[in-house]
Amino acid sequence: MAEEQHTSQIRYALAGGLAGLANGFFGGGGGMLLVPLLMGPCRCSPRKAFATSVAVIVPLCALSAVIYWFRGSLDFMLALPYLIGGLIGGLLSGKLFQKISMTWLRRGFALLILYGAVQALL
């Protein structure tokens, strides 16, 4: 039993570490790694995986933001309009959730991401 406990601690640490790398290096995207890692190797239910990933990523984000700030990569005025929009979007999101097709949403998302990849690489 103690052995089992020990390996699960290591899995959580690895998952958190990987999410931390993405979070610090790209300023986000840690959840895209952490949620599947929590559901797969760490055997959490999807609901628990999403909630736990938020709880883990908030402190990592806070630390990354402080470091970005010290290194002159944080511009509060630049972020302000996105924050205002994000607040409204978050409120709307709950209302729209039942009305859209997740499959097409995922496909559209994938295409946008690939478009961004091409733009960044070329």
Add this chain to the structure above:
Amino acid sequence: MSGAVSFLLAVLAGLLTGILSGFGVGGGSLLLIYLTGFAHVPQNLAQGVNLLYFLPTAAAALPSHVKNGCIEKKALLPAIGAGLLCSGAAAWLATAMDTNLLRKCFGVYLLIVGLRELFRPGKEKDSVKSS
């Protein structure tokens, strides 16, 4: 582009990515694509905006997750401990390295995420019947 127009566009971009984030569709990476690809914000500043954007929304969602008992408590200490070490080092590296190289790395990351997302079998049940 005038200041007011770019401000409104930024609000709109924040709104759309906010909706998608609420659906759990990685709004953060979409915001980064908008910032760097359309608004021509340097990669490191764009990543800073993304961090600031994520913090209040996520922090606002936390109390209800805690109340509903959805958080795996025994994961917190190891995951946050290792995560802080790694994110600190990675944030330091990202802000120290050449912005263009950082952007190329971001491109590779997007390529992997996008391809994986595109070819992932659709396991989720659709909430709407396809018409």
